[in-house]
Amino acid sequence: MTRHRLFWPAAALVALLLGNVAVSPRFFAVEIRDGHLYGNLIDILRNGAPLILVAVGMTLVVATRGIDLSVGAVVAVSGGMACVQLGSTSVVLAVAIALGLCLVLGAWNGWLVAGLKIQPIVATLILMVAGRGLAQLITGGQIVTVSSGPFLAIAGGYLLTLPLSFLIAMAVFALTSLVVRRTALGLLLESVGGNPEASRLSGLRSGRLIWLCYVFSALCAGIAGLIISSNVTGADGNNAGLWMELDAILAVVIGGTQLTGGRFSLGGTVIGALLIQTLTTTVYALGIPSQETLLFKAVVVTAVCLVQSPAFRAKLVRRRRRPGPPAPVAAPEKVEVAS
Amino acid sequence: MNQSRAILRMTGIHKRFPGVTALDDVDFRLFPGEVHALMGENGAGKSTLIKVLTGVEGVDAGTIELAGSPVSFGGPDQAQRAGVSTVYQEVNLCPNLSVAENIFIGREPRRFGRIQWSRMRKRAEELLARLDLHVDVSAELGTQSIAVQQMVAIARALDVQARVLVLDEPTSSLDAKEVEQLMDVLRALRADGMAILFVSHFIDQVFAIADRMTVLRNGKLVGEYPTAEMTPVELVRKMIGKELAALDELEVSERSRPDADRPVLVAADGLGRSGAIEPFALTVRRGEVVGLAGLLGSGRTELARLLFGADHADAGTVDVDGQRVHLRSPRVAMKHRIAFCSENRKTEGLIAELTIRENIALAVQADRGWLRPIPRRRQLELAARYIEALDIRPADPEAVVGTLSGGNQQKVLLARWMATEPRLLILDEPTRGIDIGAKAEIQRLVASLSEDGMAVLFVSAELEEVLRLSHHVAVLRDRRVVAQLANEGLTPEEIMSTIADGTGS
Numbered sequence: 064m065t066r067h068r069l070f071w072p073a074a075a076l077v078a079l080l081l082g083n084v085a086v087s088p089r090f091f092a093v094e095i096r097d098g099h100l101y102g103n104l105i106d107i108l109r110n111g112a113p114l115i116l117v118a119v120g121m122t123l124v125v126a127t128r129g130i131d132l133s134v135g136a137v138v139a140v141s142g143g144m145a146c147v148q149l150g151s152t153s154v155v156l157a158v159a160i161a162l163g164l165c166l167v168l169g170a171w172n173g174w175l176v177a178g179l180k181i182q183p184i185v186a187t188l189i190l191m192v193a194g195r196g197l198a199q200l201i202t203g204g205q206i207v208t209v210s211s212g213p214f215l216a217i218a219g220g221y222l223l224t225l226p227l228s229f230l231i232a233m234a235v236f237a238l239t240s241l242v243v244r245r246t247a248l249g250l251l252l253e254s255v256g257g258n259p260e261a262s263r264l265s266g267l268r269s270g271r272l273i274w275l276c277y278v279f280s281a282l283c284a285g286i287a288g289l290i291i292s293s294n295v296t297g298a299d300g301n302n303a304g305l306w307m308e309l310d311a312i313l314a315v316v317i318g319g320t321q322l323t324g325g326r327f328s329l330g331g332t333v334i335g336a337l338l339i340q341t342l343t344t345t346v347y348a349l350g351i352p353s354q355e356t357l358l359f360k361a362v363v364v365t366a367v368c369l370v371q372s373p374a375f376r377a378k379l380v381r382r383r384r385r386p387g388p389p390a391p392v393a394a395p396e397k398v399e400v401a402s
Numbered sequence: 403m404n405q406s407r408a409i410l411r412m413t414g415i416h417k418r419f420p421g422v423t424a425l426d427d428v429d430f431r432l433f434p435g436e437v438h439a440l441m442g443e444n445g446a447g448k449s450t451l452i453k454v455l456t457g458v459e460g461v462d463a464g465t466i467e468l469a470g471s472p473v474s475f476g477g478p479d480q481a482q483r484a485g486v487s488t489v490y491q492e493v494n495l496c497p498n499l500s501v502a503e504n505i506f507i508g509r510e511p512r513r514f515g516r517i518q519w520s521r522m523r524k525r526a527e528e529l530l531a532r533l534d535l536h537v538d539v540s541a542e543l544g545t546q547s548i549a550v551q552q553m554v555a556i557a558r559a560l561d562v563q564a565r566v567l568v569l570d571e572p573t574s575s576l577d578a579k580e581v582e583q584l585m586d587v588l589r590a591l592r593a594d595g596m597a598i599l600f601v602s603h604f605i606d607q608v609f610a611i612a613d614r615m616t617v618l619r620n621g622k623l624v625g626e627y628p629t630a631e632m633t634p635v636e637l638v639r640k641m642i643g644k645e646l647a648a649l650d651e652l653e654v655s656e657r658s659r660p661d662a663d664r665p666v667l668v669a670a671d672g673l674g675r676s677g678a679i680e681p682f683a684l685t686v687r688r689g690e691v692v693g694l695a696g697l698l699g700s701g702r703t704e705l706a707r708l709l710f711g712a713d714h715a716d717a718g719t720v721d722v723d724g725q726r727v728h729l730r731s732p733r734v735a736m737k738h739r740i741a742f743c744s745e746n747r748k749t750e751g752l753i754a755e756l757t758i759r760e761n762i763a764l765a766v767q768a769d770r771g772w773l774r775p776i777p778r779r780r781q782l783e784l785a786a787r788y789i790e791a792l793d794i795r796p797a798d799p800e801a802v803v804g805t806l807s808g809g810n811q812q813k814v815l816l817a818r819w820m821a822t823e824p825r826l827l828i829l830d831e832p833t834r835g836i837d838i839g840a841k842a843e844i845q846r847l848v849a850s851l852s853e854d855g856m857a858v859l860f861v862s863a864e865l866e867e868v869l870r871l872s873h874h875v876a877v878l879r880d881r882r883v884v885a886q887l888a889n890e891g892l893t894p895e896e897i898m899s900t901i902a903d904g905t906g907s
C-alpha cells in the first residue's frame with residue numbers, strides 16, 4: 064500500500080489531523096448551525112479552497128517542466144478587477160471581466176514560455192512583479208471594499224450544508240481531472256514534460272499544450288482571487304495572494320508531482336493543499352504565538368518532505384537494522400513484507 | 403596471468419528487482435593486465451552486474467572483493483575513489499560544460515580552494531592526447547560528436563587512479579577508425595596492468611581485444627572462457643542458448659527486388675541544410691529499402707532528419723506521391739505518413755517515465771490530437787499486438803519504459819512508429835547497442851515490412867547490415883551524398899572504397 068503514490072501525502076495529512084485531536088479533543092467536532100456545517104474541519108475546507116484552486120492550475124504547469132510564479136499576483140489582479148467593476152456593473156459581468164483579464168495574463172505567460180522560449184521561472188517572474196503593479200493600478204492603490212450580497216456569497220455562502228468556496232474548488236478539480244484523464248491531454252502533458260524533444264519528434268504540438276497550461280493556471284488563480292476578495296469583502300492589491308505561489312508549489316510537490324516535469328497527480332495536489340491549510344488551522348487551534356508560526360510550519364513541512372523521500376526512509380530502516388542483534392533484524396523486514 | 407591474484411572477485415551475486423531475478427548466483431573475477439569481456443544478450447544481466455559492482459545498486463546476496471578485501475560501494479563515486487572507474491553505454495556527461503570541465507568535474511585541480519583553470523585545461527589536453535584525440539578542451543561538450551564525447555568519458559575514467567576500468571558498450575557509437583583508436587588505448591592500458599571489463603555487442607571486437615570472457619544468460623552464469631579456446635559461433639550459442647538457425651535465416655539477401663518501375667514514394671531534389679548536409683537528390687520507391695552508408699559524422703542522421711522535418715531544410719524540394727510537400731515539422735511529415743526512429747532513443751525517442759503502452763500509443767495519439775483519445779482498451783490491444791510481434795520484454799504493457807533494456811526500448815520505439823502505419827519508415831541506427839538476437843529480429847522485421855510495401859530508409863554504421871537489407875545504398879562522405887549504388891552483390895569493400903575515394907563509380 065505504501066507503494067501508492069498518494070500514500071505518503073495522505074498519511075502526513077492524517078497524522079497532522081490526529082495530532083490536532085491529541086492536543087484538542089474537540090478538533091474533529093462538527094456541528095450544524097444555521098443549516099450549515101461548522102467546525103475546524105469545515106474551516107480547513109473553506110479556507111483551503113483558494114490554495115486548492117491555484118495548486119491545481121500549478122500542477123499542470125509543473126507537469127510540463129514549467130513553473131508559474133505569477134499566480135499570487137494574478138489573484139490580486141482578479142480580486143481587484145472584480146471589486147472595482149462591482150461598483151458599476153452586475154456581479155456576473157464583474158466576475159466575467161475579472162476572469163477574462165486573467166485569461167489574457169495567462170496567455171501572456173504562455174506566450175513568453177511557449178512562444179519565445181523564455182525559461183518559465185523568468186517569464187512568470189515578470190508578471191509576478193508587474194501583476195502587483197497592475198492590481199494597484201486597477202484599485203487605484205486603495206483597498207476597495209464591496210457589499211454586494213451575491214459576490215460575498217462566493218466565499219461566505221453554503222450549498223447543501225457545505226461551504227460554496229470549497230465546492231467551487233472541488234468542481235474545478237473534478238472537471239480538470241475529468242478532462243485531463245478522459246481525453247489524451249494528461250498523456251500528452253506528461254510526455255511533453257517527460258521529454259520535450261522526443262515529444263516534438265512524435266508529432267506533438269507541445270507549444271500549444273504548454274501555452275494552454277499557463278492560461279489555465281491563470282484562470283484558476285483568478286477564481287481563487289474572487290474567493291479571497293469575497294472572503295475579506297474587498298480587494299487589497301498589495302496583500303491578496305501574497306506568497307501564494309510558494310504555497311501552491313509546495314502543495315504540488317507534497318502531492319507527489321516532481322518539479323522536473325512528467326508524471327503528475329491532481330489528487331495529490333489537493334491533499335498537499337489541504338495539508339498546508341490544516342497546518343495553518345493547527346497554528347490557530349494550538350494558539351501558537353505568531354512569532355513562532357513560520358518556524359513551526361517549516362518544521363512540519365520538513366518532516367513531511369523527509370517522510371516522502373525514499374532515500375531518507377531507506378536510511379532510517381538501515382540505521383535501525385545495523386546495531387540490532389539478529390532477532391530484531393527480522394522486524395523491519397516483516398514491515399516491508401506487510402507493505 | 404592466472405598466477406597473479408584477482409583484483410576483483412564477485413561471488414554468489416544475487417539481485418532481484420520487483421518481478422524479475424536479474425542476477426542469480428553469478429560469479430565473476432577480473433585480473434590485472436587483462437581485458438575481460440562480459441557477454442550476454444540484452445537482459446542477460448550484464449548491466450546489472452556492472453551496477454552492482456559500482457554501487458549503483460545494492461546486492462541481495464553475495465560478496466564483492468577488491469584486491470582481496472570485501473567492499474560494498476555506496477555509489478559510483480565511492481567505487482571510483484577505490485579505483486573502479488566506469489564508462490557507461492549512454493554518454494553520461496554534461497553537454498553544457500566544456501570538455502575539460504567534464505573530465506574534471508567533482509575533482510577539479512584546486513589551489514587554496516580556487517579552481518586552477520589553466521592547469522585543468524592543460525591536463526585535459528594531456529589526457530586526451532593519450533587517447534590520440536586533439537580537440538579544443540574549452541569547447542562545450544555538446545558541440546562535439548558523440549564519438550568525441552565517448553572518448554571524453556573514457557578520459558574522465560582514466561584520470562582517476564583507476565585499477566579497474568569498466569567499459570559498458572564503449573564502441574557502439576564509434577566508427578571503425580575510432581574503434582581501432584580505442585582498442586590501441588585499451589592495449590596500452592592493459593600493458594600497464596589495468597584490469598579492464600569490456601562489454602560489447604560487437605563480437606569481432608571482443609575477439610580482437612579480450613583475453614577472457616564471461617557469458618551470462620537470463621541472469622545466470624554460463625561460464626568463463628579464455629578467448630583463445632572460443633569461436634564466435636560457440637560464443638553466440640552460449641549467449642542465446644540455442645542453435646544458430648535464427649542467425650542463418652538472416653542471410654536473406656537474395657530477396658525479391660522491387661522493380662524499377664515501382665511508383666516513387668518520396669523524392670528529394672536539391673534538399674539540403676547548410677552546416678548539416680549539402681544538397682542531395684534521393685528517391686525512395688514503395689517497398690524499397692534504401693540504405694545510407696557512411697562514416698560517423700558523414701551526414702547520415704542529418705539527411706534522415708530533413709526527410710522527417712525534424713530540422714528545416716534551407717534548400718530543395720520534397721515530393722511525396724508526386725505532390726510537392728513542405729516538411730516544416732515532424733507533424734507535417736507524419737501527415738504524409740513518414741515515420742522516424744531517432745538514433746538517440748533516450749533523448750529523442752522514448753519518454754522514460756511513461757509505460758510501454760503509453761509510449762507506443764504516443765505518436766498515434768499526437769496525430770489524433772488530445773480531444774480524440776485512443777480508448778484505453780485499444781491502447782492495450784495496440785501494446786499487446788506489438789509486445790507479441792516484436793517480443794518486447796517484459797510483456798507487461800504497464801511496465802515503465804525507463805526500466806527496460808536497450809534492445810527492448812528500441813523495440814518500443816519501433817512499435818510506436820509502426821503503429822502509425824507509415825508509408826516511409828526512417829530508421830536511424832535501429833540496431834545500435836542491442837544484442838544479436840534483437841538485432842536479427844529487427845532486421846527480419848525491416849525485410850518483411852518492405853515486402854509488404856513499406857518504404858524504408860535504413861541508416862546504420864554497420865555496412866554488412868546495410869548491404870543485407872538494402873536494395874539501394876546512398877553513400878555519404880563529409881556531409882555529401884557521393885554515390886548511389888544499386889545493391890546487386892555489393893560488398894562492404896566496394897562501399898568502403900567509395901567512401902575512401904569520395905566519388906561514385
